[in-house]
Amino acid sequence: MFGDLYNLLYVYYGNLEWWPSETDDETVIGTILTQNTSWKNVEKALKKMKENHVYTLDEIATTDQERLKELIKSSGFYNQKSRYLLTVSKEITEKYGNLPGMKNKDMKEIEGFIMGLDGVGNETMESIMLYALDYPVFVVDAYTLRFFKRFYGKEFSRKEIRNYAEEEFSEIDQLKNFHGMIVNLGKDFCKKTPVCKSCFLRNDCLYGKH
DNA sequence: ATCCTGTTGG
DNA sequence: CCAACGGGAT
Structure with a gap:
């Protein structure tokens, strides 16, 4: 299903260092x-949080929300995000102790638990599963839905895309890179108002051909 | 002036 | 389905 597309993207983008971070908590x-x-x-x-030693789920769980707001101000939506960070950190540390305690467990159990966290929807859950916990999950974001609709000329549901991708790519690194390449494509070419003329996929994309 | 690797509550 | 959340970069 997505094999040819993966190769087309790979020729242009290659291996991306996707989700750069020093720790899984980050x-x-x-x-x-x-x-x-x-x-x-x-x-x-993140830089500010690190400098102030509010950088792990344990540290966040014991931090005052007002202080958290100041630290994460630059990322916007700080009122809700500070609340999400607190509840997510508390619930994870209370139930599993830490992130390693969530690895190598029943995938559906962990997925259900993470989806139940306030402030965590499909994309965030999938990102945590794949990038922080090493589960073979494909991340379906707004870029993916928009790009696939244009490229294939047909609307896919999140569920369909996840199923196809996870069926086709069993390697964690492939799932990471496929998502990473799609995000980059979405920022470089397949934007809200697409830049098809200079896009390297213009001859393969249903939308790019007109 | 517009957009950003979304999620929630109405 | 849609408004609301929000500072910062381009």
């Missing part, structure tokens, strides 16, 4: 902070 924090927010602004917040 990855989880990043998935929440980057919701509808540019990564540049998230980096500022």
